[in-house]
Amino acid sequence: MTAAAHPGEAPAPTGFFSSDRFAGYLLTAAVLLPMLAFLVLPLSAILLYSLRGPGGIGLENFTHTFGAPRFWTLVVNSVVMSVVSTVGTVVLAYGYAYGLARAKVPFTGLWRIVALLPLFAPSLVQAQGLILLVGRNGVFNRFLGFDIDIYGFWGVVISNLLAAFPYAFLILSAALAVADGRLYESAEALGARPLRIFRTVTLPATRYGIAAACFVSFTLVITDFGNPMVIGGDFNVLATEVYNQVIGQAQFGLGAVIGVVLLLPAALGKIIEKRIARKQHALITAQSKPLVIRPALGRDVAWSAFVVAVGVLIISVLAIVIVASFVRLWPYNMTLTLRHYEFDVQNGTAPIWNSIFVSFASAIAGVALAGLCAIVVQKVRTPLSGPLSLMAILPSAVPGMVLGLGYVLAFNAAANPLNVLYGSFALIIILNVYYNHSQAFLITSTSLNQIGGSFDEASTMLGASMTRTLGKITLPLIWPTLLGVGVFYFMRSMVSLSAVIFLINPSTQVAAVSVLQLSDRGAVNQAAAFSVCIMAVVVGCLALVRLVLVATGHRNITLIR
């Protein structure tokens, strides 16, 4: 060999069990072990506890729960409320997305952001704002002479509708964006009227999107717990019942049963949604051409009016919360003040700093664990790759509340050596990591797929070890995506309530929980101030990261998901 005398001579062959193999198994273990401990174990704990009654292992808890008339009331309440809310949110979001995509609505970009605003706050802010608008002491009843009773069914329906709106909107506007211009041109050439085009072209092309939006919204709504707590009054649902059973009465077994019941629609919905998503992709082909919207006065005015109406509703619910945070004592003393931002309640500003700390740590840990998981699944071929990718997306079918309960059941047990984590920030951070794991995993996987495997192969052929390829090639190429994943984690962790509610104690209080507790106590203004702080932090973080991305020339990274 000519290279023999050269400093570049290849090292002696290291055999099949080369260091790459070893590193592969090491990385796999680094991903797999925490996943077993913090995802599989808590979920198993839920199942175990639901089966463990005073009389030993059995279906006792289930028969006990299913035998109670109250349970069936809760089921009916939950299902009816979720169906109404879902239908409402999907109809409104479809109209909103359609108006923005298919008519010339002024300030499209602004209205897109408006649609996403509810994502920047805990879901219960919707209930909070709704109460300030149309509650007992709300603007309408107090100042405008109305007599509306919003507490109960309709309050929960509307606040959940608003909370789920951005999720449905994101799915539907993506579905509407993939329109194939050729279809519309041929439909028009055939003389079809607009309504007919909608029925024969638009609706069929977006039906998968509609179905996906329905499942996502339904799952969100039926497992949401903040809104019914705040605005539900006597109207109880399954999610609040879990809370009452566990926190109120320490009935872990019964809580676990309802947790399992809530797991069912979420898991089913997820499976169906995944099937649907697969079909949606096939709709657009390389020959498709983008749809060009021509102005049409009547249509444009009508859709603008609709978009503005919905947008104003979304804004006003949030804006009223901001207003309330700045007045002395809503609704009795409306003089402006900053005193609610002194936070002379409970733990002072600690919950906000806690939230920021927890969210930041979750972002870092989440990027590391979920990102590494995606890399391991794609780049390290071991027999464990298959089960690993399945586990990685498992959390998307698990409601936050159920996972949180699983954490209590698993880590509160003295027998668990990880019991030391119970009551610490660490466990809350880990919960956030695994609660949002599937999306983070999928975002990273998609990005890795787009980059493809050829850089890896080129690097390997040049003699790089797997870890060098990872550090020198893969990570430098996907860092903007990982930054986006970090933002996603940060946002979700800032606003998440139902997942962490069971793990909070006075020393680990986070802002979203403060909002709930203060609302519960009737401290409307302070609760509003906490909500505003959460929103401000989230918006500030988004702005900062967007700035960094633009400055480094990465404009096409999605931050809001």
Place this chain on the structure above:
Amino acid sequence: MDLSIRGIVKRFGPLTALDSVSLDVPHGTFVCFLGPSGCGKTTLLRVIAGLELADAGEIRLGERDLSRTPARDRNFGVVFQSYSLFPNMSAAKNIAYGLECRGWSKPAIAERVEAMLKLIQLADHAHKLPAQLSGGQQQRVALARAIAPDPSLLLLDEPLSALDAKVREELRTEIRALQRRLGITTIMVTHDQEEAMSMADLVIVMNGGRIEQAGRPVDLYAAPQTTFVANFMGRMNLISVNIAADGRPVFAGMPLTLAGTAQATTRTLGIRPEAVWLLPAGAEGDNIFPATVREVVFLGNITRVAASPDAAPDTRLAIELHGAATAPAIGDAVAVALPAAALRVLT
């Protein structure tokens, strides 16, 4: 050091992409894998590189068995069709990457990178990112990156197919000259027969996961063994024959003479269009048939004629005439000669 491949089998699920492939690549030669899309060229290249694990078979480089050597320790240079230059590194950094991986010293790396950049005539572009280079320049950098660590084998997967015709032609000569100068054993995948013929010492024609025929370009052209190779390397007239009781092939009612000891073991013979002679009507002799001109296409330096033997009107023989003077007209009665030396027995 010679590369020797024995009985390589590679399956993807039910599909057998490589079906017991064996070949030898002598040290310092330039070999082309040629074949239609999906015939397994890339797969064979990847198996040699170690990027794909063969289900059976053995690869040796000199005395060394490579089957258990991981790709990164094989010290083979690879150039991919899509360049695969690292987009976050400059041209110079790309070239240096393999040297860093192999633990070269800093000064040695700098020296080598400079020499490589000079070799590919891109010394002025050292600090440009791949996105700032043209396709041809990128491919040259990819080539330099692959050969910088002094690989014992250079593997190129359709390195030129993404480039436009003019750049492709330039690079062909450049690659070939470079390979000669460095004396590096090289395997290139292509589905362009002209590329294979003009560059390779040895062409391996593949089809359906098997090697159809391997040989020097001129041998493959002059003496194809199968109809597939005959048609893949230029045009060939296929002649269906019957075998007479004495074993001689019979065409258009006349026994055909074959050169030397050739035996018609099948019912198909082949002859290149330029090897067929067009004679005046009435000519007689071995392998000469009265025929009628069906078609004449004048192309400047050559004229394509199609003629059918009168005794086998369904057979159209393509004939290429050089120079314009002797071209017949459609409908003319002529005679065609199929010289024994040019007739090939095809399987």
